[in-house]
Amino acid sequence: MMRAEFDHPGLLYRDLDEYLAGTTEFVYSAVAAGDAVLVAVPGGNLAPLRDSLADVADAVIFADMTVAGRNPGRIIPGVLLAFAAAHAGRRVSIIGEPIWPERSDVEYPACAAHEALINSVFAGRDAAILCPYDAVRLDDDRLRDAWRTHPVMITGGDRRPSPWYTDPLATAARFNQPLPPVPAGAAVVRFASVRDLARIRSSVAAYAERAGLPAARADDLVAAVNELAENTILYTPAGGVVSVWAEAGHLACQVDDDGHLADVLAGRVPPAAHVEGGRGLLLANLLCDLVRIHTRPGGTSIRLHMAG
Incomplete structure (x- = not known):
């Protein structure tokens, strides 16, 4: 079956079972198709996901996103593009979870801009990037932004086009927000x-x-x-x-x-x-x-x- 050149769905999950169902299905499909596969998620989700994928672990690269993607601005060049370059000529399938509940308000605008910019950077590439979102612990504003930065959302196991997705560069520009003031004693x-x-x-x-x-x-x-x-x-x-x-x-x-x-x-x-x-x-x-x-x-x- 012909696959789209680039697929960037967001996955809304409400518990670990839903998380594992959506992510393992993505990985098993990618491995079966011969894709190069990277899983870069926060440490709390990394261990159970790695355990669930034990039978295909030798075909998957795992990374802790709290380390590899501590700086959201590092993820595109240092994680995603680096992985694609290391597997030139192959389709790459990546699970990337750059937004987790412990991300601070200071970090968040860079995270949301990153999610929007993926769509521009990977347009036309033979790649898929699945981005999980904790639908219980993330606040409503961050979940609304997920619908704005992903062309497709997966919720309750169903894929649906996002009615709020729009031009990724314009969306990223929304997060060009003033910084907290420099302290007087700097x-x-x-x-x-x-x-x-x-x-x-x-x-x-x-x-x-x-x-x-x-x-x-x-x-x-x-x-x-x-x-x-x-x-x-x-x-x-x-x-x-x-x-x-x-x-x-x-x-x-x-x-x-x-x-x-x-x-x-x-x-x-x-x-x-x-x-x-x-x-x-x-x-x-x-x-x-x-x-x-x-x-x-x-x-x-x-x-x-x-x-x-």
């Missing part, structure tokens, strides 16, 4: 040229050390901030501001400038190998635990979070 470094980059790196590194961030994580944060500051210098002649502060459980760093980041896919899709530039935001997504962006004409704010 350390601030203003910059305008490449001569300022060393000062930015040393300031962020020193703050990270005082905050107790492990050295490897501090190095990653410094590298990400440096890349974003370089982008500001290249594309916004007025320069920008780096702010750093500690929050409960993590270090936050924000880069503000007067540019407008019009491409909603920036940082989610790796540029072609022959293209120069375009990797700064991608690197930040791959290195950091959360990247939130708010952009508008006359200004862009990019906030990085790094857990201790």
Whole structure:
């Protein structure tokens, strides 16, 4: 039977039995068809799903989404596209559960934007991505967004077209939301040229050390901030501001400038190998635990979070 090039259903589940019924059916069908199969779900769902798929486990790659997809902006480039590239020439079938009840309100806009952007990034690809949603513990707003970001929804075992699905780029743009204000006590470094980059790196590194961030994580944060500051210098002649502060459980760093980041896919899709530039935001997504962006004409704010 001919299958669609790209299928992106959302699965609403109300208990573990319903979860396992929908996900295992998807995996068994994909394995039987010879697809490359990835299961990337939160740890609490990963163990029972792996156990239920024990007889085909050697044909499935498993990943804990709370690790692989801790930063929602990392999932498309670092999980989905990476898996597809590793299995070029084969249809890929993926279970990806990027939204679980413990996701914070600060993380959520990046999660919902991710779900919308999958439709644009994978359009025309020979792939299927099933996204489960906990219909009991997720709030109504998040469940409504699932209907907006998936062309098809599965509920009670039935597939139905979503009447609320619309242009994915426009839907993703709905989650371009203002960030919480930078705290008054944040350390601030203003910059305008490449001569300022060393000062930015040393300031962020020193703050990270005082905050107790492990050295490897501090190095990653410094590298990400440096890349974003370089982008500001290249594309916004007025320069920008780096702010750093500690929050409960993590270090936050924000880069503000007067540019407008019009491409909603920036940082989610790796540029072609022959293209120069375009990797700064991608690197930040791959290195950091959360990247939130708010952009508008006359200004862009990019906030990085790094857990201790």
